[in-house]
Amino acid sequence: MSKVKYYYDPDTLSYRKIEPKKSRRYRNIGLFVLGSFLFGLLSLVLLLNTNLINTPAELSLRREVKNYELQFELLNKKMEQIEDVLSNIEERDNNIYRLYFEANPIPEEQRRAGFGGVNRYKSLEGFNNSEMVIATTKRLDIIKKQMAIQSKSLDEITKLAEEKEKLLLAIPAIQPISNKELTRMASGYGWRSDPFTKARKMHWGMDFTAPKGTPIYASGDGKVTRADNNASGYGKHIRIDHGYGYMSLYAHMSAYNVKRGQRVKRGDLIGFVGSTGRSEAPHLHYEVWKDKDRINPINFYYGSLSPQEFENMLKYANQENQSLD
Template identity: 70%
Template sequence: MFILASALFGLFFLFLTGNYIESPKEKALKRELENMKFQYEILNKKMNEAEAVLANVADRDNNIYRVYFEANPIPEEQRRAGFGGINRYKNLEGFDNSKLIIESNKRIDILQKQIVVQSKSLDEIAILAEEKEELLAAIPAIQPVSNEDLTRMASGYGMRSDPFTKVRKMHWGMDFTAPRGTPIYASGDGVVVRADSGSSGYGKHIRINHGFGYTSLYAHLYKYNVRKNQKVKRGDLIGFVGSTGRSEAPHLHYEIFKDGNRINPINFYYGSLTAEEFSKLLESASLENQSLD
């Protein structure tokens, strides 16, 4: 009876304390679970840091890069959009820590999508930067006759007195007076599309297609230093001042076209003139004197 009572008491004791006594395997699993929770905490901290860095890049992308390169900003909804439709995390349900696991996976998926969106945006910015560099090189941004060789700026863009008829009419370019044979320089990168005297009034003249809708024209030349279809860079010597065509004296008649329309060349000399030189040129160009062609 004593032995039986002892056995029953022992079984009863084990039953009562079974939930409090851990086997080595249970202890190992518990340590593994605690370690997993710790690792998830570290992962969440890393995700917080990644989200902060990505948010900073996105902010600069929208408010600096895309503004500078004249691209529309990417809407926040597009950057942070989640995943609709089917339940992508159904296989993670039903576990003790399902909520933690699912939430972490959602954040990782959204981060990955944001990285893809940002990566594509930076690819677009890189292309725009290359085009911007080409545009900046192509824009006719220097004076075609150097100040050292210039006698004076004879006439500007606007209503001027015609040297032959003395009637006021629109003068579509700028006249730079210089001795015959004075070098003329390409005002921007481009391709020579004309180097001939086949256009009425211009005499020997050169037209350069700069791309992006810009064309520059150099008229009344003495002789050429380029030929048709030749590629030129800004500052290349393309010809020499003369007085061919409808011209009263040696000078360069210079025009700029944008999308086929003549525009005032005075706005395109930021690449070669100081502020003081530009101010003097602006003053001379504004005088309503007589043109030379």
Template identity: 65%
Template sequence: MSKVKYYYDPETLSYRKIERKKRKTFKYILGFITASALFGFLTVFVTSHFVESPKEKALKRELSNMQLHYDMLNKKMNEASEVLASIEDRDNNIYRIYFEANPIPKEQRIAGFGGINRYKGLEGYDNSKLIIESSKKLDVLQKQIVVQSKSLDEIAKLAEDKEKLLAAIPAIQPVNNVDLTRIASGYGYRTDPFTKARKFHYGMDFTAPRGTPVYATGDGVVVRADNHSTGYGNHIRIDHGYGYVSLYAHLYKYNVKKNQKVERGDLIGFVGSTGRSEAPHLHYEIFKDDERINPTNFYYGSLTPEEYNSLLEKASLENQSLD
């Protein structure tokens, strides 16, 4: 039972009973309902926007962890790019120059990927920009590694060829200094021993007793060991590859045969005086691409600087040749 309420009426100097009208009661009820609904809405709004649920907290932690991993991945890719840049610099400015290969253009090393948008599937997410940039950087890095890998394969092949070239080039004296009587004549104009006319002498004459050992000056294959070339008598020709051929003339006898592989320093024959020769000696020539060149440029593998300077001095004298 509801309580009866009164109020004091100063005009009548008496207490009067409070009569509540139905319309006013309806307003009170409507106001209460409206206030309750507003309070509920505010509660839901605040809860949803300012108070995180356990699931939201877990997702936020996962997102933060993912961003941390992407940052670490980017840092590692930057470090890898720096290391790769150092390798590329050495590749272009040391290795490829040493082996006489053209440097790889920077544009070819860092070229991107044209055509369709290969990252479209990564768009539309909160962290799409971070993911796309990381993916682009990784793709470029992978391409740079592929280019550098192929370059190193090429350098390895060039190094192998260079090693073979260095072993093949005629680089030692064909007769040991201890076995030499003297260097009779060098490359250039000399007096012919038979006609006494001045003519060009295309090789070097090493005077030594008959039977003195003659050695291959570089790795190669014997392409001739015969006396079928006018003036040379018994002679040997070795094809060293790379356009180089060495010739050993006026031999007493051979120690090799045609098509035999030889290495630098192998005994191939013995000094003699066969063919157009005035005395026992070895006539030695070097061909490069079918052109005869000065053999004095190829003795760096067996002589000291003093011995080489002495050889140059003796070989430059315009004297009489022995053939």
């Protein structure tokens, strides 16, 4: 209830009631309404920026953000597991696979390198969770790069393994005449007495004494480059190119079982023992070449002899006796 105000009128010697002007009344009403509006607006703004009042859309957005945060947390845990597995594969790759196949290890800084140059994550900046999103994206990009490097490395290892397998099959690694059909190992690689001149002469292969017609086997995978009687002293002979710089030669044969240009596998029957060419008796003269140099064949029998058999062969091969060719 508004208070009634009076003033003293000296003319009438009495108190008279003060009547407010209409303009002032309207102004007061206007100020009150404006003040109420501003107060209400300020209160609404404050309430909207607190958790006290949320619209259904805001509540839905908050739940969605919380769900995304949870998904990012789960994603980071999965990335930790992937990083552990990748680390294990990389360790085996460098210390076992690449070492075995004589390939250089991949440097750690190359595997873990980030991405330089232009800012790849600028579009992710300016949001409430930008730091988390950018960190996760960077981590994921590095993992993808690691996986790409590892994939290329395993492709290289696969190729090296295939080449290694081919190399192991190509090396002349077995005795060209079976032990059960061998009379004896007559002469080894080194200086020997020539059967015709009796002079001391370098013997570039190994002589295996065996009856005429005894099977002769390819000592490694390869391609027959010669099967003829056109080389001095060798008589009927076969040469097999094994690749990787290796070549084997089989001389003084009585007959062929292969022809020039034919591909053979280790253990394939290629011909038969004879005494053609410069030969004193039926035997196989066997040579191994590496990069066009003749080397001692005795170092290549790991694929067919037992330790005791190899020891006996080594003893006979080192005797400076007379060769058969």
